[in-house]
Amino acid sequence: MTKESPSHELIVSGADVPAPSGTIEVLYVDAHAAVRETTRSAMAAHRADISVAGVGTVDAALDVAATTPPSCLVIDPVDITDIESLLAAVDAPMILYSDRTAAELNSDLTEMAATIVEKGPTNRGAFLAEKVISAADSPADRSEYALQQALNDVTRRTETGQAVFLVDDEGGVVWSSQPLAALVGTTPDDTAGNLYDALAALCANTPDVKTVERFRERPTNPVTVRTALEAADQHLLLQGYRLPAVADSHTLVIVRDVTTTAGRAARLALLELLTERAQDGLYTLDERGIIDFCNESFATNLGYEPADLRGEHAEVTLAPGELEKGQRTISELLAAEEDSTTVDLTFRRRDGIDREMSIHYTLLRDENGSYSGLMGVVRDITERKEREREIESQRDELATLAQVHVLIQDVIRALGSAATRAEIKETVCEELVESDLYQFAWIGEREGCSTQLTRQTVAGDDDSYLDIVAERSTPETVSPGTTAIRTGEVQVVHDVETDDRMASWRGAALEREFRSAVVVPLRHDEAVHGVLAVYANRPEAFSQRAIEAFTVLGEMVGFAFTAVQNRQLLAHDxxxxxxxxxxxxxxxxxxxxxxxxxxxxxxxxxxxxxxxxxxxxxxxxxxxxxxxxxxxxxxxxxxxxxxxxxxxxxxxxxxxxxxxxxxxxxxxxxxxxxxxxxxxxxxxxxxxxxxxxxxxxxxxxxxxxxxxxxxxxxxxxPTPEDDESLLTEELTERQLEVLRAAYLAGYYEWPRDTTAEELAETLDIASSTLHQHLRRAERNLFQEMLDI
Structure with a gap:
């Protein structure tokens, strides 16, 4: 670049400032050959300007790099040794591509990596290729490209109320598209030849003088200033670009008259404030997955300040395993050539609590159409999901409970026709297992005088499970069954995998897909006859209301046992x-x-x-x-x-x-x-x-x-009941009660041991009522005896 005549013309050769182009050479190191070949083919198929060499060792990688220097390294460090020697020999950005989390990888490697991509089937093509392109596009290339684009567009810009200046480190004007006076209508005194002095003079006696000084120090930070001209206020946008060595490290400064758009700028500032304060979380990621913006709502919901998250990889906000899901979503969008979608992800707060979020993704692309990041609009749906799960759980529980009640009613009805204890046991177990709710049921009773159980009836296939339980039990073993028969209270195993009482035979139960169980004492009043054990193939199969229903079933079976025994006692010789x-x-x-x-x-x-x-x-x-x-x-x-x-x-x-x-x-x-x-x-x-x-x-x-x-x-x-059975069929229960009390109390002795008044008082009835019951009972007995 050379200074020319006062015509201020600038001649720049396109060859002097090349735009990023050509083939990107990728050196991919992965010890797993099959995955390496699949990934290499997928990347090359996605972009014609990517050439991928895949190797399995560092030595092989060094041989390839000596022949064809790579533009980018892609490395899965698992089972790869001496990576440091490769990084020392090859000057190229590195992408860590692994199924391990960042915390599991070597911290020195993660610090040296341009980005980390989670390894998975959906990340082998478009997504990984886009990451490679972003990493291989060096800052120097971007600067030269930006310069070329800016210079190519100078003519267009000068036609839209802008002036372009090429200045040296002190602000001296090397070249300009037009004088500053032509843009603002006047040129202040004593500022000829220095752009920064001229701008300071335009803003004299206003706070924006300091803004011009800040711009002088860091011209790459755009600012807007308001002039102090008598004719009219003007708003000027100042924007600078540092040029590479090829342009003698000068600065290209664009001064734009934005007076007519100042109102819009104010509205944009208000919009930015509203964005920052929006109730929904907003954030953007660059092509490397780095958070370059997030609003206060997004950060606060996760327990951070916005500044804490800006510059961090998105992985720090996600629960384990969710990064791969997010990357898969982006890969699917790229493959389908779509720009937006909605996905639910689980985020992890700073305090370790997980929150469920609904995210609307919008992909961001550069001027060449390449992926350059994304914008996400996030809404916390944790409470909504919890309500949905609670409603669904209640719906399932009610449906199951209805089935349990129908099942238990069927069992209770079937008890009426059972003539023996054995029939009762078989009926209960078979009815339970024939339903689609439970896989296995058995009834156990005491073993001698101990609290150990011996099986009496089994329904369903236990695949020798009870034999294993018996082998591993000792007289000191405390199990749900022994506890139920000792205490007379229902015992519930909500999850076999976590219940300590199942430790001795947990493996055997899980192998047979027994995941939960209920052990119900079969009791009548204080007598516990045995226990009913029922197993299901799902955790939490027995809700509180289901347990209450099983408690009723246990009492009904216990009552049936007692009734059968009473019948047997009277019927058997x-x-x-x-x-x-x-x-x-x-x-x-x-x-x-x-x-x-x-x-x-x-x-x-x-x-x-x-x-x-x-x-x-x-x-x-x-x-x-x-x-x-x-x-x-x-x-x-x-x-x-x-x-x-x-x-x-x-x-x-x-x-x-x-x-x-x-x-x-x-x-x-x-x-x-x-x-x-x-x-x-x-x-x-x-x-x-x-x-x-x-x-x-x-x-x-x-x-x-x-x-x-x-x-x-x-x-x-023979018992009194045997004799009474023929004579008392015509007596009511109350008549028999009064008659028995009268006899045992000596009412019929002579002289009487108990008077009618004393007997009435004992039975808590009136004397007249006593005589009425006795005389009707006596009449019915005489009628039966005398066959009248």
Whole structure:
């Protein structure tokens, strides 16, 4: 470049300032041959101006670079050694292309990289090629290209109210398209030949004088100044370009009259403010994925200040794995030749909390149509997604719950036709597994006197799962099943993979796709007969309402077990007689018998509502003294002496429960209850398949310290119920209750042990009502006996 005559003409050869063009040589280093070849072909196919050489080692890369110096290096550092020697020998920008995150890569390499591209099938073509083009386009090339474009456009610019100046480091004008006076209408004194002085004179006595001084120091930062001319105010836009060495490092300064557009500039400033304060997050990325702008809303939502994010790679804002998803979206847009789309991504806040965002992507392109970044409009949809998931979960839960209720109703209906405990178990398990909700079900009962379980009935294919559980269980093992039978409470395993109680057999369960389970105690009142275990192939398969439904099912099955046992007890000729003894002073009857050195024996009982009238005989002590001791027991709510004889008599006790009532709940019958000396003995008749442990625990709930001391199978003894069955068919339940109470209380003795008034008071009815019940019961009995 040379200074010419005052005509201010400038002659620049196009060859002096070449634009970036020609083939971009890419050296791609990747130890995995198949991926290397696929990626190399995809990049070359995307852009004809890219030539890719793919190698698998640093030595091979050095050989290629010695022959054809690369414009850009693409390196996957995994399984590649001595990368530093390659970077030292080759002066070219490097792109790290790996499926590892930035945190997992060598920090020295990441600092030296122009950018990082996540490795994946969607990033092998267009996206990676665009990144290579951006990296290979050096700053020097861009500057020369910008100069060429600016000089080629000088004529056009000078026709639109602009003047172009070529100035030296001091501001001296080397060349201009027209004098400054021609643009502004006057030239201040003492400023000839120096552009910066002339501009300062135009802004004399205004704050913009300082703006001109800042522009003098950094002319590449555009500014707008307002002149102080008397004729009219003018707004001038000053914009400078540093020229490369080929132009003697001069500065090209464009001065544009923007007076007519100053109002629009103010509106643009307002728009910029609104953008910064917009409720939606706004950000832009350059071609390397670097955040070059973000507004306050975007940064604040992620726990940052805008300045914290500008200049950072987009990966710092994304949850793990989301960068590849975003890059895949960009690749799809490039491949489809589209410019915008909307995608949902998960961002990670500075404090580690994830937020779900909906992003509208718009691709940005340079004047050649190449990808140069993107603009994103971000809206936080975390709460909306959570509501949608909650609604969907509730919808699924309601649908499942409806199926569970229908299933359980079917099971309960089927219980009515089951004649034995075995049939009940089979019915329950098979009905559950035949549904599409559960994969496997089994019923277990106590193993002897322990809390360990032994399987009784199984439905569904467990693939030997229960055998594995049994092998790995010990008497000390605490499992959901043993806990359920010990506590009588439902146990839920919401996720087999995380529940510590499943540690011993977690692997076996997961191999069979058992992901959650519920263990339901089969109980009637306080008696726990066994447990029902049900397995599902999905976590969280048992909601709270489903658990409540299964609790009801467990109670119904427990009731059915008791009912079947009661039927068997009455219908079968063979029974098991068992004797249980307790020496605890707290045992009902025994404390009073020990205190008075007497014998107390149960004579019979009558259930009246929520209470029981228990009649006992006393031998060897005055009944009134024994009565006082019995009255102190927590179960007794009232007591009176029915009959007093020499060293004996009969006592009526009103108690919360009786031995007979609690034993009937587990399907057995109290044959005898005797407190004599230091032992309380309860003799029961039970079906041949009755569980002694259940009976023992039922008695222990009633009075402590019971142990099984004798057990034998024998013919069933005739009972009063057998005789009554023929005579009491015509009696109502209330009539039978009153008649039994009258008999046991000595109403029919002579002289009477209990008067009608005393009996009525005991039964909490009027005397007239008592007589009405007794006479109707007596009439019906005589009618049946006399066949009248």
């Amino acid at each position: 063979r029974v098991v007689e068992m004797e249980f003894q307790s020496s605890s002073a707290d045992a009902y009857f025994l404390g009073a018998a020990s205190a008075h050195d007497c014998r107390i024996q149960r004579a019979g009982s009558v259930d009246v509502g929520d209470e029981a009238l228990e009649y006992v005989t006393v031998e060897g002590a005055a009944p009134d003294r024994v009565l006082e001791s019995l009255r102190d027991h927590e179960l007794v709510r009232g007591a009176r002496v029915i009959r007093a004889e020499n060293d004996g008599g009969v006592i009526e006790l009103r108690a919360a429960e009786s031995y007979q009532s609690i034993l009937l709940d587990v399907g057995v019958r109290a044959v005898d209850v005797v407190a004599d000396g230091t032992q309380l003995t309860v003799t029961v008749e039970a079906p041949t398949d009755a569980d002694a442990r259940t009976i023992q625990e039922t008695l222990t709930e009633y009075a402590p310290g019971f142990e099984l001391v004798a057990k034998q199978e024998r013919e069933r003894r």
